[in-house]
Amino acid sequence: MKITKVETLLLSRMHERHEQWVTSTLRIVKADCPVVVVHTDDGLTGIGEACAYGGPGLMQEWIEWYSRHTLMGKDPRSTAIVPHTSGRSWAHDCAVAGLDCALWDLRGQIEGKRVSQMLSAAPLEKVRLYASSGCRYDWRIRPEQLIDEALDYIAQGLTAMKFRIGTHWAWDGVTVDRFLGLVRELHQTVAGRMDLMLDGNQRLSEEQALTIAKELDRLGFTWFEEPIPQTDVDGYARLNGAVHLPITGGEQYTTLEQFRPYLEKRAYGIVQPDAGICGITELMKIAEVADRYGIGLCPHSWHNGLMCMANAHAVAALPNPKVLELCMIQGPLQWGVLAEKPMIEDGWLTLPDRAGLGVTLAEGVEEKYPYVEGNYYIEVAR
Numbered sequence: 039m040k041i042t043k044v045e046t047l048l049l050s051r052m053h054e055r056h057e058q059w060v061t062s063t064l065r066i067v068k069a070d071c072p073v074v075v076v077h078t079d080d081g082l083t084g085i086g087e088a089c090a091y092g093g094p095g096l097m098q099e100w101i102e103w104y105s106r107h108t109l110m111g112k113d114p115r116s117t118a119i120v121p122h123t124s125g126r127s128w129a130h131d132c133a134v135a136g137l138d139c140a141l142w143d144l145r146g147q148i149e150g151k152r153v154s155q156m157l158s159a160a161p162l163e164k165v166r167l168y169a170s171s172g173c174r175y176d177w178r179i180r181p182e183q184l185i186d187e188a189l190d191y192i193a194q195g196l197t198a199m200k201f202r203i204g205t206h207w208a209w210d211g212v213t214v215d216r217f218l219g220l221v222r223e224l225h226q227t228v229a230g231r232m233d234l235m236l237d238g239n240q241r242l243s244e245e246q247a248l249t250i251a252k253e254l255d256r257l258g259f260t261w262f263e264e265p266i267p268q269t270d271v272d273g274y275a276r277l278n279g280a281v282h283l284p285i286t287g288g289e290q291y292t293t294l295e296q297f298r299p300y301l302e303k304r305a306y307g308i309v310q311p312d313a314g315i316c317g318i319t320e321l322m323k324i325a326e327v328a329d330r331y332g333i334g335l336c337p338h339s340w341h342n343g344l345m346c347m348a349n350a351h352a353v354a355a356l357p358n359p360k361v362l363e364l365c366m367i368q369g370p371l372q373w374g375v376l377a378e379k380p381m382i383e384d385g386w387l388t389l390p391d392r393a394g395l396g397v398t399l400a401e402g403v404e405e406k407y408p409y410v411e412g413n414y415y416i417e418v419a420r
């Protein structure tokens with residue numbers, strides 16, 4: 039069997055005005071979905087979603103380069119043909135990640151096995167989801183929207199939620215005290231019905247983060263993600279050592295080597311690589327090494343359904359599986375990219391009983407979601 043073509047489909051959908059959301063100083067206006075498709079001479083195709091944050095146009099160029107120079111005519115069963123993430127270029131690494139996922143999908147189909155079965159001798163049949171959002175609330179308008187949102191997810195059967203710290207704090211004089219007031223109100227409303235995680239999106243100082251971490255610890259939060267700038271390994275180590283709840287991060291890292299200092303210094307309590315950013319191959323390597331340090335892995339998984347499936351198979355195969363992130367604000371492109379949405383019930387996603395990633399692209403997806411050039415956000419000033 040030979041690879042005959044590798045291509046990248048670029049898909050987009052503009053959010054309606056009322057569906058746009060502001061986090062920090064960014065208004066998110068568009069959903070993107072780059073899909074790597076590997077074709078073979080016997081008609082099988084593998085598909086994988088690359089993280090759109092790598093820049094869809096640049097990623098497409100990298101895939102074209104690999105298609106022409108290293109992949110055409112090769113046997114897709116050979117793992118030696120898969121390029122490696124390098125940690126130097128996000129566009130390159132996200133492209134490689136999408137390609138890696140597509141090749142896993144293809145190899146699963148060739149072997150007649152689910153990807154999770156190729157990664158583990160005893161994978162889970164379904165994975166627990168957490169609703170990932172809490173991005174819509176605006177400190178100026180009505181921050182309690184966050185609580186309405188949590189109640190809505192409970193009504194949908196979800197049992198865990200991750201939220202963010204909202205619009206730019208300086209615009210409205212938001213303090214740690216004011217923020218923690220909202221956190222306690224949310225916790226009180228959902229306690230016993232929903233596990234909670236907070237994502238600081240690297241926006242806090244270590245002092246702010248420590249105060250918040252201690253309160254989240256007291257309230258029994260599941261984790262506190264990226265409280266401070268990502269590269270401050272020692273700051274992460276101090277925070278992670280100061281509280282019982284895990285301080286987590288690493289969603290933007292693409293290689294095991296980038297995670298090593300965090301593992302050695304116990305700077306993360308949980309690591310969060312993403313199959314759409316580092317590939318399934320590298321994610322499983324990171325999981326194996328983290329496990330040796332007694333550190334778990336809960337993948338970052340934002341954007342669309344195809345990436346969700348790659349991360350779902352990885353979670354199902356982890357040594358100590360916990361939860362999978364489910365983006366709640368991507369709009370119709372999220373599942374519209376797939377011919378069939380996988381079964382999601384009572385907060386659990388069941389892996390389809392089909393080989394590979396178990397999903398196929400929806401027909402006419404390029405006509406339905408034509409690519410829109412330009413950034414997915416606009417910078418807002420108030």
Ligand SMILES: [Mg+2]
Binds near residue numbers: 237263264
């Ligand atoms: Mg995050």
